[in-house]
Amino acid sequence: MLTLKLAWRNIWRNKRRTLITMTSIVVAVLLSAVMRSMQEGQYDDMIKSTVGTFSGYIQVHADGYWDNQTLENSFAATDSLLQTMRNPNNVTAVIPRIESFALGAGKQQSRPVMIMGIDVEAERNLSNPQQRLQKGTYFQSNDENAVLVGRDVLQRLNMQVGDSLVLLGQGFRGMSATGLYPVKGTVSFPNPEMNKSLVMLPLRTAQNFLAADGRLTSVAFKVDDPGAINPIIQHLRTKLPDNYEVMGWREMMPSLVQSIEADRGSGYIILGVLYMVVGFGILGTVLMMITERTYEFGIMLSVGTPRGKIARILSIEILFIALLGSAIGILISLPVAWYFHLNPIHLTGDMAAVTESYGLQPIIPFSVDPSIFLSQAVIILGITLLFSLIPVFNASKLNPVEAMRS
Amino acid sequence: MAVIETTGLTKVYNADQVPVHALRGVDLTIEKGEFTAVVGPSGSGKTTLLNIISGLDEPTEGRTIVQGTDLSTLSDRQLIDFRLHHIGFVFQAYNLIPVLTAIENVAFVMQMQGRPQKECNETSRALLEEVGLADKINKRPSELSGGQQQRVAVARALSSKPDFVLADEPTANLDSVSSGELLDMMLELNEKEDMTFVFSTHDQRVIDRARRVVTLVDGKIDKDELRE
Ligand SMILES: Nc1ncnc2c1ncn2[C@@H]1O[C@H](COP(=O)(O)OP(=O)(O)OP(=O)(O)O)[C@@H](O)[C@H]1O
Numbered sequence: 337m338l339t340l341k342l343a344w345r346n347i348w349r350n351k352r353r354t355l356i357t358m359t360s361i362v363v364a365v366l367l368s369a370v371m372r373s374m375q376e377g378q379y380d381d382m383i384k385s386t387v388g389t390f391s392g393y394i395q396v397h398a399d400g401y402w403d404n405q406t407l408e409n410s411f412a413a414t415d416s417l418l419q420t421m422r423n424p425n426n427v428t429a430v431i432p433r434i435e436s437f438a439l440g441a442g443k444q445q446s447r448p449v450m451i452m453g454i455d456v457e458a459e460r461n462l463s464n465p466q467q468r469l470q471k472g473t474y475f476q477s478n479d480e481n482a483v484l485v486g487r488d489v490l491q492r493l494n495m496q497v498g499d500s501l502v503l504l505g506q507g508f509r510g511m512s513a514t515g516l517y518p519v520k521g522t523v524s525f526p527n528p529e530m531n532k533s534l535v536m537l538p539l540r541t542a543q544n545f546l547a548a549d550g551r552l553t554s555v556a557f558k559v560d561d562p563g564a565i566n567p568i569i570q571h572l573r574t575k576l577p578d579n580y581e582v583m584g585w586r587e588m589m590p591s592l593v594q595s596i597e598a599d600r601g602s603g604y605i606i607l608g609v610l611y612m613v614v615g616f617g618i619l620g621t622v623l624m625m626i627t628e629r630t631y632e633f634g635i636m637l638s639v640g641t642p643r644g645k646i647a648r649i650l651s652i653e654i655l656f657i658a659l660l661g662s663a664i665g666i667l668i669s670l671p672v673a674w675y676f677h678l679n680p681i682h683l684t685g686d687m688a689a690v691t692e693s694y695g696l697q698p699i700i701p702f703s704v705d706p707s708i709f710l711s712q713a714v715i716i717l718g719i720t721l722l723f724s725l726i727p728v729f730n731a732s733k734l735n736p737v738e739a740m741r742s
Numbered sequence: 743m744a745v746i747e748t749t750g751l752t753k754v755y756n757a758d759q760v761p762v763h764a765l766r767g768v769d770l771t772i773e774k775g776e777f778t779a780v781v782g783p784s785g786s787g788k789t790t791l792l793n794i795i796s797g798l799d800e801p802t803e804g805r806t807i808v809q810g811t812d813l814s815t816l817s818d819r820q821l822i823d824f825r826l827h828h829i830g831f832v833f834q835a836y837n838l839i840p841v842l843t844a845i846e847n848v849a850f851v852m853q854m855q856g857r858p859q860k861e862c863n864e865t866s867r868a869l870l871e872e873v874g875l876a877d878k879i880n881k882r883p884s885e886l887s888g889g890q891q892q893r894v895a896v897a898r899a900l901s902s903k904p905d906f907v908l909a910d911e912p913t914a915n916l917d918s919v920s921s922g923e924l925l926d927m928m929l930e931l932n933e934k935e936d937m938t939f940v941f942s943t944h945d946q947r948v949i950d951r952a953r954r955v956v957t958l959v960d961g962k963i964d965k966d967e968l969r970e
């Protein structure tokens with residue numbers, strides 16, 4: 337009780353210093369939390385625009401397909417198999433696909449193209465080509481004899497919507513694959529590679545073309561909560577036969593994961609500098625706090641105050657300032673992040689061009705993941721306490737005679 | 743048994759550079775109920791002696807025995823505890839904890855001793871009345887005059903029921919009226935409660951009221967007079 341009373345009154349003894357210290361903690365939490373929120377928001381956006389709108393957070397393939405992506409590693413899609421995949425909680429939709437490569441030819445030009453057979457209905461859940469249509473119309477059925485192509489494919493092949501595209505390639509088990517398909521429309525993807533070479537066919541049309549009736553190369557998953565895919569992956573791994581591989585997006589896209597990690601790392605270097613600045617600021621304040629009261633501590637030790645009590649009083653003072661500062665820091669940074677979450681910063685000019693070339697929207701969305709704010713507050717709190725440790729320890733080790741000579 | 747007994751106290755500061763011999767063999771015995779002034783020119787070793795007697799400092803040689811306890815046998819932690827229970831302190835100035843009121847300052851040492859809150863309050867109130875500050879119990883030190891602050895310090899020194907009260911120049915920062923009042927009050931407590939006081943001073947009027955005057959010169963006892 338007495339310890340608390342002393343700590344509390346000492347906090348307000350020098351109001352200005354307490355408020356300045358607290359403000360520096362608030363600002364540190366605000367800066368670090370908002371910066372992290374911006375970073376994580378960008379990562380979320382990157383993941384969402386690649387994973388969330390194309391590959392899906394989870395895919396199932398025949399075992400070995402991901403490392404060797406050929407039709408020989410496709411699998412026969414039975415109803416019971418698809419039913420097993422639909423089963424886990426949190427799976428919103430499963431999206432079957434058959435993918436391969438072929439040569440696409442117009443009247444004068446020919447180019448290698450990516451072939452992607454899609455389930456006309458299911459695909460709306462993920463890449464949703466209908467919504468990305470630039471010209472023309474979407475498929476009517478899975479049997480329709482038509483293709484949709486990436487935004488830039490027609491220009492590369494010197495063709496128009498309505499022209500026929502010749503596809504030449506190799507089907508399942510080495511069968512030759514040829515076909516002539518009217519181009520029904522063009523689709524704009526966030527990824528430039530896909531704009532240049534993707535050709536979409538209705539699923540059964542593609543299976544016919546590739547001589548792979550009823551076969552798929554992948555099933556992509558749409559999930560409720562992208563943060564909670566591991567239980568689904570575990571579930572699928574136990575339920576599906578051994579000759580299937582279940583992969584999360586991190587496994588499928590290690591380079592995306594790596595570039596996010598690298599960027600996060602460089603962010604932490606900047607934050608590290610901020611942490612140091614805050615730490616030494618705190619060190620200065622605490623040293624001042626103690627130096628001012630050295631004489632008083634000398635008196636207290638003389639009359640028989642245990643050393644531990646002096647350390648406790650100081651620790652409570654610092655803890656209180658740090659806790660309150662961190663809490664206010666969270667309270668202020670959350671609405672800031674919320675605002676930019678709802679109203680992302682729009683990039684213009686060169687910056688916009690750069691982000692677009694990476695297949696991203698030219699905006700900086702902020703993340704409002706509470707763990708970001710909490711962890712920054714905890715880190716700043718930890719740094720404050722860490723940098724106070726030594727001065728507080730020294731204060732409790734004062735020699736009373738020397739302390740009173742000061 | 744004497745309250746304080748020192749034998750052959752010497753204190754050398756800066757032993758490794760230019761040594762300063764602050765005490766050169768001090769043998770001093772103080773009995774219960776004495777009212778002793780330690781006097782002497784500046785630098786004669788008064789503060790050093792009082793610090794050693796109260797276990798705030800260690801002698802280079804010699805021993806201090808307080809109520810039968812040889813202070814040199816105590817660890818730092820034990821010394822702090824010993825001071826808490828056996829010695830009352832009044833320093834020259836700024837004795838009090840600034841954020842505590844007069845009554846809280848007096849109760850502070852008792853609370854450290856772990857006495858019940860009720861006893862702390864009652865005793866502190868009674869002591870403040872005794873030193874003439876009944877109407878100031880809820881004032882902070884900054885709201886009290888220097889003399890009033892010193893009286894609170896005396897009340898605090900007594901609150902722990904110590905074996906003796908030690909005061910290093912308690913009147914140095916006071917005007918002559920306040921000095922006189924503080925001394926009268928200490929004398930009264932000495933008579934009424936049989937409390938042992940040892941204090942250092944430069945002030946002749948203070949010296950005149952002491953019952954025993956120990957004069958230090960150059961770290962040695964030059965005179966030791968009893969007056970009546
Ligand atoms: N911590 C120290 N380090 C070095 N020398 C010291 C220290 N403390 C005291 N001295 C020296 O010891 C001698 C005695 O000092 P002390 O403070 O005991 O004298 P004093 O009688 O209390 O003087 P004053 O009347 O001025 O208070 C002085 O020469 C002083 O300079």
Ligand SMILES: [Mg+2]
Nearest residue numbers: 788789790910
């Ligand atoms: Mg002195």
